[in-house]
Amino acid sequence: MEKLLKIDRRILFVLVALAVTIPLLFRFKMPVPPTRHVKSMYNKIDSLSEDSHVLISFDYDPSSKEELQPMAHALLHHCFKKNIKVIGMTLYPAGTGLAEKAIKEIGKEYGKKSGKDYVFLGFKAGSSLVIMNMGEDIYTAFQEDFYGKKTVGMQALKGVRSLRDIDYAVNLTASGIYEAWIVYGKEKYNFDLGVGCTAVMGPEMYPFIQSSQLTGFMGGLKGAAEYETLVGHKDRASAGMAPQSVVHVLVVCFILFGNFIYFASGRKK
Amino acid sequence: MHKTLSTFILSILILSYTPTAFAVEGNRLFVPKDFQAFDTPNDSGKSITLRWPSSPSESDDVEYVVYMSTTIKGPFETEALRIRSNTRYEEGSNYSYHLIDIEPDKLFNKKSSDKDVKTTYFFKLVMMSNLTTRTVKKIASATPEGNWFNWSRSNNFIIMIIFSVLILCCINHAKRVPGLFIRKIKGLDAIDDALGRATEMGKPALFVHGLNDMDSISTIAAINILGRIALRVAEYDTPLKVSNIYPIVLTVSQEVVKEAYLEAGRPDAYVEDNVFLAASEQFPYVVALSGIMTREKPAANFFVGYFYAESLILSETGAATGAIQIAATDAFTQLPFFITTCDYTLMGEELYAASAYLSREPLLLGSLRAQDIAKEIIISVIVFGALLATCGIDWISFIFKPG
Amino acid sequence: MNFLKRTVPMIIAFVMGVLMAFQYYVPHEASQNLLKVVTRWGMIISGFAMFIGAYSLFHMHWNRIKHKVSGWGYSIFMFFGAGIAIISGLYNGGELFWNDKQSGTMFDWIFDYVQVPAGATIFSILAFFMASAAYRTFRARNKEATILLISAIIVMLGRVPVGTMISQYIPIAADWIMTVPNLAAKRAILIGVSIGVIATSIKIIFGIEKAYLGGGD
Amino acid sequence: MIKKTDVSITTWILIAFGTVNIAFLATGKLGFNGKGLGIITAVAITLAMYSFLYKDNPVFKIAENIFVGVAMGYSIIIVWFNILKPDVFEALIVPMFKDTGNAPQYLVIVPTLLGLFMFLRFSSKLSWLSRWSFAFIVGMGSGIAIPNFINAILLRQLEPMLAPLYTGSFWGTIDTLLVLIGVVSVLFYFFFSMEHKGVIGGVSVIGIWFLMIAFGASFGYTVMARMSLLIGRIQFLLKDWLGIIQ
Structure with a gap:
């Protein structure tokens, strides 16, 4: 029995790889019913009129790209579809490349132009300081956009002076930066805030949801898949739900089996 | 006939409950009896607040429109506000008042040159349905002014003052009275046991620093705990390996361990190379440590400080070698993995408490005590506040209302 | 000299701390302008601070090469990667670095096809270790760990579509765990941590906590 | 210690990788352009990273060091184009000449000087000047943090706790009560100036239970997160490179 516990872990690695690959190859469909926290984010954006301003802060880098980039895509599809003006920015230097790519590519699909229908402001250092500076005046925080164009007078920013004038802000985060957005942004300048976070951060959102400091949140690839379902644009996240299910079952089996042997063999050290 | 009658009865029933319908029906609007404008309190001087009592004619089809001018005689042409009449009520007024803030500067596009000139604005309230329009006679006026204290934040201010005083007092107190009480942290005994076992087995103990530099509280706490472990190790004569990722932490750790050996009276047993820089980045750090764990099979592993995703690989490798493992971290996202792979885990603030307990530094003890008192206050506020609120008494929630 | 080295930083921290704390309670435009100017300064300083990390990294790898520490050869690849990224960034697709940033250059290519796959892959390695740890080490070794694992299993199953297929109660149970016990514990942790943040901030302002200044004289 | 088997495995993998890519390039499945070659590079790096699963090896180490270097180089360039160029170079230096x-x-001179002082941290004589910059940033951050944290976390998180326990339904009321008990007992657990005995001991044990359930939730979510990353990478290999799935 105990020998089973000491198998080469590379065998386990292969099992995991198979559990992910096979469901991807034989794409069996999984229903992804949207949960209420994702739905409330969707409804919020859906209720906005044309030419409203949605700020998306892409606060992540390539290491959490696989979870957060699908969310960014789904959100952008939704905003551009509804002709909402998108203001993009990032507080991570390595977030610039990912954010720019997402906005530009999806903007192109809907024929949107930089500076007119959306603006990508780029990166600034100092996290909470950037948020507060934008809360006072967006044009001092970002005097130029990512491409070096002056932000003052830009059509995409018409009617926006500070964060107070933003209709909805979404923070896509891989770290504790969401807390800075709540403490120094939402609570100070009084705008509606939603969060899209890696699944690791997911459980931390619940106290803020209940105190209505957040309008909603998307957690991990699952959250992205739900948003894709709501927007009606199924993509990578939805396709990822089948392997996600299978691999979860595998991990649960591993835990149960490992513990079974552990107890059966008398909890030896 | 039947239909008309039932409609008639139904309309009487509805009408008696909704005065609005009645008012519109009669082609008449009952305008509000009063209309006030005043400088918005607690603001930067940009906005003016308008307030007026509700009218019985309010409904979905009726609108309130406010026109604005810079002279009392008008012309009142600039539209400052247009709302559905049954919206935007004053909070807590039970729908009997409307309260709305507007920013006149935005509407008039004031030039920056006359920013310092204070302007008085005049407002006219009009009620409109698609049939008729009526104006409130009274013209309200106000001058926006900046305020120097936000009174709605006074509770926040008081909390800040109380907390500051509390911390300063507690630290002072801890300086004067040395033995401030701290409960025993269970995991600390486990450290001694683990070291004892390492001695028995004649194998080394491994102390792994977290991934934060010397400026983080977790690392400072880790250093304090390291001091204690080093002292025991020096007494027991067990080799102790300490891995670091930052040069500054390395230097401090070396000093601490050296001092512990001195204190134990065995400065000769101190080997400087046992406190080492394992790597400079996350994954190489993991790789280096996994190597040490599998090669040297330490009998006890201590993971102390702030950890990120590497926590899982580290503690898993350690568990596979059969070592006793003790973790102490304030990284809450990593705690689940330490709890399931280590024999004992110090969670969150227990790490700071353990460091205060071991170092007996008045600064740490005092601030720990102050934070305890703050928690005590919060616990009582929650318990009493919830109970009183359940009984319908809400002054506690009023006191702690966010500003 | 001691005044400049020790006292001045303490005075700066105290003045800035008190000023900014009180700023919160003053709604006047002057106070808003103060916040605006000071945060902008902070942003620029933070920009410079990014180079400190770069300096330590380069310095460390340089020392490795210089002293021929075991595995020093790999450090050359670090410089190689950094060099290519910096040179292509400065070249900026022919526009050179004092002009506006061009897109679609070599610099962007390196990001898309080197940094993104490497960064994304390195953390996905953890998925494998997670599974192997699940098999080999996640043990219900005591009461606490047992509760933890049970709750983890419910959440793991309840948060993916397959949970509903096993039993319709699993997603409900998972949701309850998230919105009741999880919420309560996370809120208490949040309150505790915030008290800690406030306490540390007060200690910094009053010059009791000086660790951030670094050791030495 | 290079084993023979490892060398042959590496050789075979390299041959297979090379053949597949040459075939893709020849058939036009991957274009002989920036994108096609980019995907091949990305796949090579992805596989090099995964080689760590077999064991720690030079290929992994090289890929990792290149990654660390590129990431740092990228940050430096982005900081120049996004911060130093618009906010210092073009705002202060260019207009002067x-x-x-x-x-x-x-006014930008002040933060520029403070920013430059930070570098003196590495000098032995003038490192004290860097303390001024740190004092400025940390002091300001602390001052701003205090009232904002009191408002946004303490007061705002207390607000829902100070509501009536009775919410209209039986189970709803039980849940509110449980949240109350949970918050209080966990706070009690992190309480250090009293021994955990008697009533306090009992309450803090309840606190541990709440903590453990919450950690279990985090555990489950973290498993989910890591698996999602893997799914993303495999999707990349199967879709963008091999083109097996749509």
Whole structure:
């Protein structure tokens, strides 16, 4: 029995790889019913009129790209579809490349132009300081956009002076930066805030949801898949739900089996 | 006939409950009896607040429109506000008042040159349905002014003052009275046991620093705990390996361990190379440590400080070698993995408490005590506040209302 | 000299701390302008601070090469990667670095096809270790760990579509765990941590906590 | 210690990788352009990273060091284009020497100097000047943090706790009560000036239970997160490179 516990872990690695690959190859469909926290984010954006301003802060880098980039895509599809003006920015230097790519590519699909229908402001250092500076005046925080164009007078920013004038802000985060957005942004300048976070951060959102400091949140690839379902644009996240299910079952089996042997063999050290 | 009658009865029933319908029906609007404008309190001087009592004619089809001018005689042409009449009520007024803030500067596009000139604005309230329009006679006026204290934040201010005083007092107190009480942290005994076992087995103990530099509280706490472990190790004569990722932490750790050996009276047993820089980045750090764990099979592993995703690989490798493992971290996202792979885990603030307990530094003890008192206050506020609120008494929630 | 080295930083921290704390309670435009100017300064300083990390990294790898520490050869690849990224960034697709940033250059290519796959892959390695740890080490070794694992299993199953297929109660149970016990514990942790943040901030302002200044004289 | 088997495995993998890519390039499945070659590079790096699963090896180490270097180089360039160029170079330095229509923003001199002082941290004589910059940033951050944290976390998180326990339904009321008990008992657990005995001991044990359930939730979510990353990478290999799935 105990020998089973000491198998080469590379065998386990292969099992995991198979559990992910096979469901991807034989794409069996999984229903992804949207949960209420994702739905409330969707409804919020859906209720906005044309030419409203949605700020998306892409606060992540390539290491959490696989979870957060699908969310960014789904959100952008939704905003551009509804002709909402998108203001993009990032507080991570390595977030610039990912954010720019997402906005530009999806903007192109809907024929949107930089500076007119959306603006990508780029990166600034100092996290909470950037948020507060934008809360006072967006044009001092970002005097130029990512491409070096002056932000003052830009059509995409018409009617926006500070964060107070933003209709909805979404923070896509891989770290504790969401807390800075709540403490120094939402609570100070009084705008509606939603969060899209890696699944690791997911459980931390619940106290803020209940105190209505957040309008909603998307957690991990699952959250992205739900948003894709709501927007009606199924993509990578939805396709990822089948392997996600299978691999979860595998991990649960591993835990149960490992513990079974552990107890059966008398909890030896 | 039947239909008309039932409609008639139904309309009487509805009408008696909704005065609005009645008012519109009669082609008449009952305008509000009063209309006030005043400088918005607690603001930067940009906005003016308008307030007026509700009218019985309010409904979905009726609108309130406010026109604005810079002279009392008008012309009142600039539209400052247009709302559905049954919206935007004053909070807590039970729908009997409307309260709305507007920013006149935005509407008039004031030039920056006359920013310092204070302007008085005049407002006219009009009620409109698609049939008729009526104006409130009274013209309200106000001058926006900046305020120097936000009174709605006074509770926040008081909390800040109380907390500051509390911390300063507690630290002072801890300086004067040395033995401030701290409960025993269970995991600390486990450290001694683990070291004892390492001695028995004649194998080394491994102390792994977290991934934060010397400026983080977790690392400072880790250093304090390291001091204690080093002292025991020096007494027991067990080799102790300490891995670091930052040069500054390395230097401090070396000093601490050296001092512990001195204190134990065995400065000769101190080997400087046992406190080492394992790597400079996350994954190489993991790789280096996994190597040490599998090669040297330490009998006890201590993971102390702030950890990120590497926590899982580290503690898993350690568990596979059969070592006793003790973790102490304030990284809450990593705690689940330490709890399931280590024999004992110090969670969150227990790490700071353990460091205060071991170092007996008045600064740490005092601030720990102050934070305890703050928690005590919060616990009582929650318990009493919830109970009183359940009984319908809400002054506690009023006191702690966010500003 | 001691005044400049020790006292001045303490005075700066105290003045800035008190000023900014009180700023919160003053709604006047002057106070808003103060916040605006000071945060902008902070942003620029933070920009410079990014180079400190770069300096330590380069310095460390340089020392490795210089002293021929075991595995020093790999450090050359670090410089190689950094060099290519910096040179292509400065070249900026022919526009050179004092002009506006061009897109679609070599610099962007390196990001898309080197940094993104490497960064994304390195953390996905953890998925494998997670599974192997699940098999080999996640043990219900005591009461606490047992509760933890049970709750983890419910959440793991309840948060993916397959949970509903096993039993319709699993997603409900998972949701309850998230919105009741999880919420309560996370809120208490949040309150505790915030008290800690406030306490540390007060200690910094009053010059009791000086660790951030670094050791030495 | 290079084993023979490892060498042959590496050789075979390299041959297979090379053949597949040459075939893709030849058939036009991957274009012989920036994108096609980019995907091949990305796949090579992905596989090099995964080689760590077999064991720690030079290929992994090289890929990792290149990654660390590229990431740092990328950050440096982005900081230049996004911060130093617009906020210092073009706001202060260029207008001082050239007429750009904008007056130089002389106020920027202060943060620029403080920023430059930070580098003196590495000098032995002038490192004290870097403390001024740290004192400025940390002091300001602390001052701003205090009232904002009191408002946004303490007061705002207390607000829902100070509501009536009775919410209209039986189970709803039980849940509110449980949240109350949970918050209080966990706070009690992190309470250090009293021994955990008697009532306090009992309450803190309840606190541990709440903590453990919450950690279990985090555990489950973290498993989910890591698996999602893997799914993303495999999707990349199967879709963008091999083109097996749509």
